[in-house]
Amino acid sequence: MLYFSDLLQYSDVxxxxxxxxxxxxxxxxxxxxxxxxxxxxxxxxGNKASQRAVTVYVELIRNTPFIVQLFFIFFGLPALxxxxxxxxxxxxxxxxNLGAYSTEIIxxxxxxxxxxxxxxxxxxxxxxxxxxxxxxxxxxxEKIYPALTSQCIIVMLGSAVISQISVEDLTYAANLxxxxxFRAFESYLxxxxxxxxxxxxxxxxxxxxxxxxFTYRATR
Amino acid sequence: MSLVNLHQVHKYYGxxxxxxxxxxxxxxxxxxxIIGRSGSGKSTLLRCINGLEEYQEGGITVDGNEVxxxxxxxxRLALSVGMIFQNFNLFPHMTVGENVMLAPTIVLKKSKSExxxxxxxxxxxxxxxxxFDSYPEKLSGGQQQRVAIARALAMSPKVLLCxxxxxxxxxxxxxEVLKVLEQLAKEGITLVLVTHEMNFARDVxxxxxxxxxxxxxxxxxxKTLLSDPxxxxxxxxIGAVL
Numbered sequence: 001m002l003y004f005s006d007l008l009q010y011s012d013v014x015x016x017x018x019x020x021x022x023x024x025x026x027x028x029x030x031x032x033x034x035x036x037x038x039x040x041x042x043x044x045x046g047n048k049a050s051q052r053a054v055t056v057y058v059e060l061i062r063n064t065p066f067i068v069q070l071f072f073i074f075f076g077l078p079a080l081x082x083x084x085x086x087x088x089x090x091x092x093x094x095x096x097n098l099g100a101y102s103t104e105i106i107x108x109x110x111x112x113x114x115x116x117x118x119x120x121x122x123x124x125x126x127x128x129x130x131x132x133x134x135x136x137x138x139x140x141x142e143k144i145y146p147a148l149t150s151q152c153i154i155v156m157l158g159s160a161v162i163s164q165i166s167v168e169d170l171t172y173a174a175n176l177x178x179x180x181x182f183r184a185f186e187s188y189l190x191x192x193x194x195x196x197x198x199x200x201x202x203x204x205x206x207x208x209x210x211x212x213x214f215t216y217r218a219t220r
Numbered sequence: 221m222s223l224v225n226l227h228q229v230h231k232y233y234g235x236x237x238x239x240x241x242x243x244x245x246x247x248x249x250x251x252x253x254i255i256g257r258s259g260s261g262k263s264t265l266l267r268c269i270n271g272l273e274e275y276q277e278g279g280i281t282v283d284g285n286e287v288x289x290x291x292x293x294x295x296r297l298a299l300s301v302g303m304i305f306q307n308f309n310l311f312p313h314m315t316v317g318e319n320v321m322l323a324p325t326i327v328l329k330k331s332k333s334e335x336x337x338x339x340x341x342x343x344x345x346x347x348x349x350x351x352f353d354s355y356p357e358k359l360s361g362g363q364q365q366r367v368a369i370a371r372a373l374a375m376s377p378k379v380l381l382c383x384x385x386x387x388x389x390x391x392x393x394x395x396e397v398l399k400v401l402e403q404l405a406k407e408g409i410t411l412v413l414v415t416h417e418m419n420f421a422r423d424v425x426x427x428x429x430x431x432x433x434x435x436x437x438x439x440x441x442x443k444t445l446l447s448d449p450x451x452x453x454x455x456x457x458i459g460a461v462l
Contacts, residue, residue, distance in 0.1 A: 117309055122295075
């Protein structure tokens with residue numbers, strides 16, 4: 001027998017967990033993509049030294065487990081005198097993680113812009129910053145938009161790990177509820193469905209944003 | 221009074237000596253056609269004039285200002301030197317109108333309405349006024365190249381550099397682009413073209429510069445030079461392309 005009704009009294013726990021996950025996802029998506037954009041631009045157009053620094057960062061993050069990165073920031077950094085709350089540590093870890101993966105993705109987009117486009121902007125007198133924002137970014141992001149948004153969703157799902165340092169996110173709520181009423185099957189099923197719903201919602205939001213950002217494609 | 225002056229310009233790509241002491245003097249209103257085999261340094265020469273390529277020795281001045289490939293200098297040059305490319309290089313995410321308005325708005329800091337007025341006038345000039353709101357993708361190659369010309373003209377350059385601007389076009393679209401150039405030549409705009417269009421060079425151009433092995437091998441009045449070449453290399457070249 002399944003007892004989903006046993007979960008009802010914990011609906012506020014689920015809701016508040018869901019909200020924490022949403023909040024962290026929105027924040028880290030914005031910060032992570034901004035970080036990735038800065039790093040990708042540096043890696044594509046910067047000087048040798050800064051390119052190397054970005055490479056080290058990207059490879060370091062992409063070749064270590066997220067949970068180790070999280071534990072390092074939360075449990076390791078206090079040794080250097082940096083004491084962070086679980087929420088802060090999670091936010092930083094998620095941002096750094098998404099930043100590294102999105103650097104690689106965005107760089108592929110920047111790489112797809114032909115040298116001719118940049119030269120055309122140059123001979124029209126645009127500064128490099130103007131060239132980036134007016135000429136390069138829109139078509140570059142358009143090319144990699146599906147890959148980038150998928151990565152954001154992967155990070156949202158991966159954020160379940162932060163319950164391990166007792167951030168009260170959706171997974172934390174599931175653990176809490178099933179430890180109280182021992183309805184593990186129901187708790188985790190509901191949680192899985194909430195994550196699924198969140199993914200679908202996020203995908204929908206990204207698609208809507210994409211249509212708005214890349215309007216010129218719609219007129220094709 | 222020369223508008224563009226090149227004095228003993230040398231350019232190397234590593235060990236490769238691409239330009240071997242180029243002297244060239246271009247006066248306002250001239251239409252110069254630079255011809256020659258591929259690899260003779262024609263495009264490189266053109267790209268040195270607006271600072272897209274560095275040169276190692278000699279000097280280039282445009283309207284009295286020295287040309288270097290420093291970023292700042294390239295931007296200053298953009299105000300007097302326009303350039304059109306073989307592959308059009310229109311910005312795909314902007315409409316035709318936005319393409320033409322971009323530089324006047326953010327480089328010359330003109331108001332939007334003023335920039336739009338300029339853009340409409342320039343598109344009128346190249347016969348594409350009705351395409352103002354279209355995206356480049358929807359245009360033919362010839363139309364895209366004419367938009368690129370309008371985009372360059374919107375900055376009212378003193379010299380327009382054209383780097384093989386008909387080479388990527390289907391044969392039946394070449395004429396419409398050359399017609400626009402011819403009209404510009406009549407209006408007295410200084411044109412420097414790297415081209416394979418010998419008929420255009422002869423009929424519209426005022427002077428032909430034949431480049432060979434990184435040097436100005438032969439130059440002179442376009443009609444005389446093309447009908448009566450002095451050097452064997454130019455004779456051979458003309459024989460090969462005609």
